[in-house]
Amino acid sequence: MITLPLIQRHGHLFIELQGHLWLFDTGAPTSFGDARSLQILGERFDLSPSDFGLSASSLSQAVGVTCSGLLGADLLNAFDYLIDIAAGRLTVSKNALTHDGQPLPLDDFMGIPWTFRH
Template sequence: MILHIYFIQRHIFIELDGNLWLLDTGSSNSFGNIRNLFLGGIQFQLPLNLPAPIAPFNAEMISKHIGVNCIGLIGMDILGRFDHIIDIGNNQLTISTNELEYAGQEVQLSRFGNFTILNALIANHEYRMLFDTGAQISFFLDNAVVNFPYAGRFIDFNPFHGEFETDIYQVEVNLNGVVFQLICGSRMPEQLSAGLRIFGGSGVIGNEMLINRVVGFAPRRNLMYI
């Protein structure tokens, strides 16, 4: 099944029946204003929102923050049921319940609950990083981040905290021999960084790694191809 996707305001949206949904591997759960979603031959029942401290996390909050009208969020409870080929350059997302064939360098993944973990080599050290397509920048929370070129300041948003500001750096990230230059924040609110530490995480790989390349994502097999 081939779907249209769009990279708008540093976020990836899937178009389904004329409506936009945020594609977010960093969310374990989906929700939306449409409560019954049929995707890839599977029927999913969705809640209207997810509880969050500042306000219910819903489609209206996403639309207001990003500035794009969307109807909901598709997280790993749904995305984890499929193989994917993510091709932002051609505005295409291929999904299948069958095993898709991929080209590119194979990268082994691991799982923590519904979350996908990448092992990244940064400055000759290996770090566990959350794969989060809902993140418009990456994050590297180790002190070594200051050894990379400084790139300014960035204001980000998280539904469990609201807006927050961070210094950003251009960090060289190696995923099994494939090297990326990623803009990485150096800090996030304690509540968020504590969540990463639960699985020994040192940061987040955001959707920047998907730009200008075709990426295979097979969460059921714990594999990525880049």
């Protein structure tokens, strides 16, 4: 288990990995970025430099924050994670994490989690 800095800027969540910001996007199916690969908790993930014509440079321009890329469902679904925006941290684990919050039922579409909250 590791805890990473979670940063909120311009309405987006970023995590800091090895001194670089990565957009944390549970709604994106595919990760991409400037790095050829990322290693998290001993798991290596190969990255494409772009996805659907979007690169780290164009992503940075679109969100108004310089970042190294985007972490999507292909990478995020490999872990259990706890998002604590107030504390500015993301806890990542290969095992199920316990929490004091309210669980929400999730469905998925193409590996992307979603829920309807009424």
